[in-house]
Amino acid sequence: MSLLEVKGLSVGYKALIGKFTVLHDINFSLEQGEIVGIVGESGSGKSTLGHSIIRLLPPNSFIEKGSIFFQGKDIVKIPENEMTKIRGSGIFMILQNPLNSLNPVKRIKDQLLEAVKVKKPNVDEKEAKEIILDAVKAVRLPDPEEIIKKYPHQLSGGQIQRVVIAMALILRPRVLIADEPTSALDVTIQAQIVKLFKQLRDEEKISILFISHDISLVYAIADRLVVMYAGRIMEDGNIEEVIKNPLHPYTQGLISSIPTSTKKDGELRAIPGSPPSFLVLPSGCKFNPRCSKVIEQCKSREPELLDVKGRKVRCWWA
Ligand SMILES: Nc1ncnc2c1ncn2[C@@H]1O[C@H](COP(=O)(O)OP(=O)(O)OP(=O)(O)O)[C@@H](O)[C@H]1O
Numbered sequence: 001m002s003l004l005e006v007k008g009l010s011v012g013y014k015a016l017i018g019k020f021t022v023l024h025d026i027n028f029s030l031e032q033g034e035i036v037g038i039v040g041e042s043g044s045g046k047s048t049l050g051h052s053i054i055r056l057l058p059p060n061s062f063i064e065k066g067s068i069f070f071q072g073k074d075i076v077k078i079p080e081n082e083m084t085k086i087r088g089s090g091i092f093m094i095l096q097n098p099l100n101s102l103n104p105v106k107r108i109k110d111q112l113l114e115a116v117k118v119k120k121p122n123v124d125e126k127e128a129k130e131i132i133l134d135a136v137k138a139v140r141l142p143d144p145e146e147i148i149k150k151y152p153h154q155l156s157g158g159q160i161q162r163v164v165i166a167m168a169l170i171l172r173p174r175v176l177i178a179d180e181p182t183s184a185l186d187v188t189i190q191a192q193i194v195k196l197f198k199q200l201r202d203e204e205k206i207s208i209l210f211i212s213h214d215i216s217l218v219y220a221i222a223d224r225l226v227v228m229y230a231g232r233i234m235e236d237g238n239i240e241e242v243i244k245n246p247l248h249p250y251t252q253g254l255i256s257s258i259p260t261s262t263k264k265d266g267e268l269r270a271i272p273g274s275p276p277s278f279l280v281l282p283s284g285c286k287f288n289p290r291c292s293k294v295i296e297q298c299k300s301r302e303p304e305l306l307d308v309k310g311r312k313v314r315c316w317w318a
Contacts (some may be wrong), residue, residue, distance in 0.1 A: 003071065006027060010023055015060065022278055033200055036223070037222030041271075044275065050118045052068065071172060094164050094165060101164050117280035141162050158189070165181060182217070194221045215254050218239075219239060225238075227251045248287075285316065
């Protein structure tokens with residue numbers, strides 16, 4: 001049994017323009033101590049997937065169908081009070097906008113203290129402070145003693161991002177969902193955070209869903225890669241194998257658009273066109289209008305996510 005298993009999950013939103021489905025029949029699992037990278041262009045549904053797993057979807061969303069098993073229990077169906085107990089030390093999410101995770105009227109140290117108390121309800125003041133300062137130092141926040149006395153609005157975006165990562169370090173959840181966790185950080189600190197996440201995986205067997213549009217960053221951290229397009233999983237496999245030999249033309253496109261030191265300008269190819277709107281998705285494969293390998297049946301029938309050469313691919317051509 002996997003630690004986390006998403007089965008046939010479809011999620012949509014109700015908006016003024018109408019109702020539309022974003023996630024379509026998502027199936028994947030996360031093992032204990034595994035880092036899975038989720039990549040895809042903006043709007044492919046990555047955050048919606050993360051919010052579904054921690055059950056923090058906005059009020060205008062709806063789950064059409066599907067299950068999310070965490071430690072064997074379908075958390076789509078459990079009552080909110082049970083889910084509240086899972087959030088934090090069971091499943092924790094570093095949100096794309098981390099300010100939303102903090103209380104604006106509480107000092108950082110008090111918010112981190114709450115996290116400490118989740119893990120150690122009877123902790124004394126001295127030990128709690130040590131745990132807080134260790135976490136704050138681990139995420140390379142400058143001047144730890146001073147920074148924890150501040151309120152969220154007194155910190156920069158990058159500092160807030162690191163406070164929330166420090167909270168994750170204190171909570172040590174079984175599943176950590178990190179949605180673009182290093183987007184506001186410079187590359188040196190980004191590398192430190194990537195190292196911290198790997199340490200969490202190796203030492204604590206924490207499982208991480210690392211969401212990013214940056215496939216080269218994901219390559220630096222993940223064991224497995226899940227590629228999303230238009231709310232669908234297009235490819236899912238071991239990261240080394242997928243990067244070396246991508247089978248889906250969309251994955252191939254994402255990889256050819258990564259700048260590397262050995263690529264000359266002419267070799268950098270962006271995927272032509274842009275992702276479709278969820279209101280008017282093309283028939284057949286949702287990527288077919290942008291695909292260089294398109295064949296006739298791609299336009300009429302949508303392929304399923306099938307096992308191909310030891311991984312999963314949603315493509316007629318593959
Ligand atoms: N609260 C909402 N109401 C209506 N539509 C929404 C809502 N949240 C997201 N969407 C739509 O759902 C689709 C998927 O968005 P989502 O944020 O999950 O994608 P993403 O891959 O995480 O993108 P990004 O990398 O830009 O964050 C988009 O078309 C978005 O506009």
